[in-house]
Amino acid sequence: MNRHIAMLTTALACLALSVSQGEEAKSRFELGRSQKLRILVDKVMQPEARGVTEEWMIRETAEAGFNVYSPRLGHDRLDEVRRVSAWCAKHGIYHMPWMRGSLTAPKDASADGKRMLWETGSEQPLWSPNSDEFWQWTGKYVVEYARMSVTDKHLIGVFLDYENYAPGRQWNLYSLSYDDLILRKFAEARGIELPPLAADARKAWLEKENLHEAFARFQIDEWRRRCRALREAVDEHNPTFQFCIYPAPGTPFMVEATYPEWATKHAPLILADASVYGRPSEMLPQSDALKTNRKKLTEHMETPKAAGIPFMYAGGIDPVVRGADPEFSGKNAVMISEVTDGYWIFYEGPKYQEDHRDYWKWFTRANQAIASGKFEMQHEPRETPESWGFEFSDGAGAQVGLKAPDRSGPPVEYPSLHLRSANLLVLGCRQGQAVEVELHNVPVARYENTLVWDARNSQLEKIASGEIPHGERQTIRFEPKGDGLCLLAATAGQCAFRVCRSNVPVAVFSGKGMRAIRGVERLYFHVPADAKTVDLSLNTSGAETARAVLLDPKGEVAATMQTSLDTSSAQLSAPVASHGGKTWSLRIERADQGVLEDWSIQLGKQIPNVLSLTPDDVFTITD
Numbered sequence: 162m163n164r165h166i167a168m169l170t171t172a173l174a175c176l177a178l179s180v181s182q183g184e185e186a187k188s189r190f191e192l193g194r195s196q197k198l199r200i201l202v203d204k205v206m207q208p209e210a211r212g213v214t215e216e217w218m219i220r221e222t223a224e225a226g227f228n229v230y231s232p233r234l235g236h237d238r239l240d241e242v243r244r245v246s247a248w249c250a251k252h253g254i255y256h257m258p259w260m261r262g263s264l265t266a267p268k269d270a271s272a273d274g275k276r277m278l279w280e281t282g283s284e285q286p287l288w289s290p291n292s293d294e295f296w297q298w299t300g301k302y303v304v305e306y307a308r309m310s311v312t313d314k315h316l317i318g319v320f321l322d323y324e325n326y327a328p329g330r331q332w333n334l335y336s337l338s339y340d341d342l343i344l345r346k347f348a349e350a351r352g353i354e355l356p357p358l359a360a361d362a363r364k365a366w367l368e369k370e371n372l373h374e375a376f377a378r379f380q381i382d383e384w385r386r387r388c389r390a391l392r393e394a395v396d397e398h399n400p401t402f403q404f405c406i407y408p409a410p411g412t413p414f415m416v417e418a419t420y421p422e423w424a425t426k427h428a429p430l431i432l433a434d435a436s437v438y439g440r441p442s443e444m445l446p447q448s449d450a451l452k453t454n455r456k457k458l459t460e461h462m463e464t465p466k467a468a469g470i471p472f473m474y475a476g477g478i479d480p481v482v483r484g485a486d487p488e489f490s491g492k493n494a495v496m497i498s499e500v501t502d503g504y505w506i507f508y509e510g511p512k513y514q515e516d517h518r519d520y521w522k523w524f525t526r527a528n529q530a531i532a533s534g535k536f537e538m539q540h541e542p543r544e545t546p547e548s549w550g551f552e553f554s555d556g557a558g559a560q561v562g563l564k565a566p567d568r569s570g571p572p573v574e575y576p577s578l579h580l581r582s583a584n585l586l587v588l589g590c591r592q593g594q595a596v597e598v599e600l601h602n603v604p605v606a607r608y609e610n611t612l613v614w615d616a617r618n619s620q621l622e623k624i625a626s627g628e629i630p631h632g633e634r635q636t637i638r639f640e641p642k643g644d645g646l647c648l649l650a651a652t653a654g655q656c657a658f659r660v661c662r663s664n665v666p667v668a669v670f671s672g673k674g675m676r677a678i679r680g681v682e683r684l685y686f687h688v689p690a691d692a693k694t695v696d697l698s699l700n701t702s703g704a705e706t707a708r709a710v711l712l713d714p715k716g717e718v719a720a721t722m723q724t725s726l727d728t729s730s731a732q733l734s735a736p737v738a739s740h741g742g743k744t745w746s747l748r749i750e751r752a753d754q755g756v757l758e759d760w761s762i763q764l765g766k767q768i769p770n771v772l773s774l775t776p777d778d779v780f781t782i783t784d
Contacts, residue, residue: 189255189317190401192228193431193473197531198503199494200229200405200433200475202259202320205508205517207234214241216248223252225521226528229505231320236260236302239309246313255317257405258306262323263334264288264298274341279331281704282339282361283726287327290335290414291343291380296387300394307395307402318403318431323412329727331703335414337380339363347379384418392423405431409474410464424470433505434461435477437497442583443484443673444549444615444650450489451496451539458500473502480520481510483673486548491523492539499536549585549621549650562783563646563769565589565666572597572662575774579603579657580669581678581759586649587771587780589666590641599661601634602653605678610654619646634661666778668771674700674761675772680707681749684772686764687781690742696765697747699724699731706755709762711735714743723752724760734765744779747772 192198206218212234222230230249235241236258249256266272266288275294277287288295303319310316323334344363348355351372358366367373395402404423406415409432424430436457440450458476465472476497478490485493490506497504506524511517530538566589590596602612612629616639624647625639641647648670651658657678660667669675669684688695699709701724708723711733722731751757764770773779 189314192255192317193429193475193502196228197498198229198431198473198475198505199227199498199528199531200231200257200320200503200505201225201227202231202233202505202507204233205511205513207232209513214245214248216251219245219248219252219254221521223249223254225525226532227254227524229255229257229317231257231259233259239305242306242316243309243313246309246316250313250315255315256313257316257318257320257403258302259320259322260302261326262299262321262406263325263327264295265327266294276340277335277338278340278360278363280337280339280364281331281726282359282363283329283331283704284360285325285327285329285331287334289338289340289342290387291338291340291346291383296391300391303391304394304398307398310399310402317401318405318428320405320407320433322407323415324408324435330729333408333412335384335412337377337413343380343383344376346383347376350379351375381413381417384414385422388418388422392425396425400425401427403428403431405433405475407433407477408435409433410461416464416468420465420468420470424472426471429471429473430465431473431475432465433475433477434458434501435479435507436461437476437493438479438507439482439485439493440489441654442650442652444583444585445484445613445652446615447489447492447543447547448540449613450484451493454493455496455500458497462501475503475505476501477505477507479507479509485510486545487516487519487523488543488545490520491527492541494524494527495530495536495539498531499539503531547621549648563587563771564781564783565646566778566780568666568777569594570664572599572664573775573778574662575660575667576682577659578669578681578684578774579659579678580651580653581605581657581676582654583650583652584658584676585670586651586660587668587670588647588649588663589780590645590647591665592641592643594665595638595640596647596663596665597636597638598649598663598665598667599634599636600629600651601659601661602629602631603657603659604632605656608655610656612651612653612656612658614649614651617648617650618642619648621648629658631656660774666773666780668773668778668780670770671762671764671772672770674698674763676759676761677749678759680751680757683712683746683748684762684774685744685746685776685779686772687769687779688737688741688743688745689767689769689782692737692741692767694734694736694765695719695745695768696734697722697732698763698765700761700763701729701755702759703729704755705758705760706752707757707760708750708752709733710748710750712746712748714740714745716746719745725752725754744776746776 214232246256275292277285437454441453615626616624629635706724711719713719720733720735722733
């Protein structure tokens with residue numbers, strides 16, 4: 162369809178819709194404008210009905226003050242899509258089906274040369290964004306939703322998820338693909354002959370031939386052509402139908418193709434940001450976390466502003482992430498809505514019969530505050546105590562106390578361990594002995610972050626806090642009020658930090674995964690006498706991989722595990738045998754594939770979840 166004719170058709174259709182829908186249209190078109198978006202992507206209520214949406218879910222969503230319901234499952238069950246839209250209309254809210262923006266490709270020859278191929282040469286089992294199969298599948302559902310929306314006035318758009326969930330994940334979807342399809346098209350368009358190229362040699366060859374920039378532009382133009390065709394097909398039915406895309410501000414595919422082609426005056430692109438799901442660090446106090454999240458959102462919104470497109474921006478919340486407790490999540494929703502066009506929740510983590518009620522209470526309060534413009538709710542004092550999730554287990558998995566080793570004398574120099582982002586240190590303290598711990602804010606790449614630290618006692622009562630500038634080393638000093646454990650939370654943003662020396666025993670809490678970068682020669686931990694196995698979990702991401710080697714008390718290898726380009730997590734389990742009640746250790750080194758960069762390690766439930774840098778600093782369980 163001619164672009165100018167399409168624009169005229171769109172304008173006339175919008176006028177017709179506005180006349181025919183009357184007051185209902187006025188309410189729908191207030192969403193994201195005078196009425197903040199409050200979108201629920203449901204993964205908590207649907208499981209109660211085995212993944213099917215039932216009317217009570219929409220009723221409860223509306224009663225809680227949400228104005229858009231997006232069921233996580235059911236995008237391909239079109240009769241159910243119609244029922245959900247009807248229920249949304251009945252309860253006065255709106256509907257956006259949720260669907261992935263990616264399609265699994267088969268392993269057989271039918272998909273050869275058509276799968277997503279990253280610049281590293283790693284191929285994922287996903288249809289390439291350059292394949293007909295990918296676009297036919299996407300259009301099949303999106304255009305049908307647009308057709309439905311002509312009569313189902315409460316079906317307002319589609320929520321497309323471009324997070325990369327497939328094995329061999331590199332980045333989110335999509336960056337340039339180097340698959341056979343697009344390479345052949347590019348070569349034909351340029352009149353060049355392609356030599357045989359290995360998967361991992363394609364980008365380098367294009368760069369060597371000074372063709373990479375042209376290849377990138379060619380592929381982006383192909384994406385835009387496909388996106389334009391989809392927008393035009395949608396506009397033939399409903400030019401006000403909106404695309405909501407995640408994760409914003411966006412991948413190259415999203416920014417370069419969907420921005421200019423899917424965003425229109427009558428259907429602004431809804432951008433769903435995931436960077437503020439929870440606290441930047443679970444150990445960051447609520448007020449500081451809200452300030453940091455606010456800054457992220459204002460910075461991220463500059464991307465669509467610079468693109469000059471019509472858009473609505475919505476910050477996201479996900480209760481499953483670290484530090485996203487019910488009260489923080491509610492106040493985060495209020496903060497997000499103050500600085501953007503609304504918020505959305507990827508509602509996962511809570512169980513409907515358990516902690517759902519706590520989250521629902523805070524989201525209901527947040528929605529009431531947002532609807533009435535009372536954004537100051539975010540600054541109200543905490544009603545529930547803040548917790549860092551600090552607990553320990555014995556060999557049977559029961560919660561127990563932790564005992565520090567008896568160590569005195571001059572400060573101990575520690576071997577290098579670069580802790581990434583946020584970690585919690587456990588200190589063995591004594592009344593009357595001033596604590597001295599030297600930390601180094603370690604630069605990583607081009608990031609420049611301040612190291613923020615916060616010392617508390619085991620009841621989380623504040624002792625001291627401070628900051629260490631980028632690249633600097635400083636000694637933290639404070640006086641504990643009694644014998645026992647103290648906690649030192651340190652957050653380095655995108656950088657890293659290390660413990661250089663300390664005059665008290667130090668260990669790193671691994672209850673939710675100790676995060677680090679690069680290798681480490683040894684980390685030590687106590688295995689209780691009644692433990693049956695030593696269990697470890699290792700996690701990496703994308704092309705970053707690692708190997709973990711478990712060593713028994715004699716220093717002999719008990720087990721190993723590694724991640725790969727295709728598998729980002731690994732687990733091991735080794736029998737304790739006669740080595741209970743002793744100190745074990747582990748080391749992190751390069752895996753067979755990939756590069757050794759970021760990784761996280763977590764001890765199993767039978768082991769006290771703290772890791773020490775020297776055998777003399779190993780913490781044990783209390784008697």
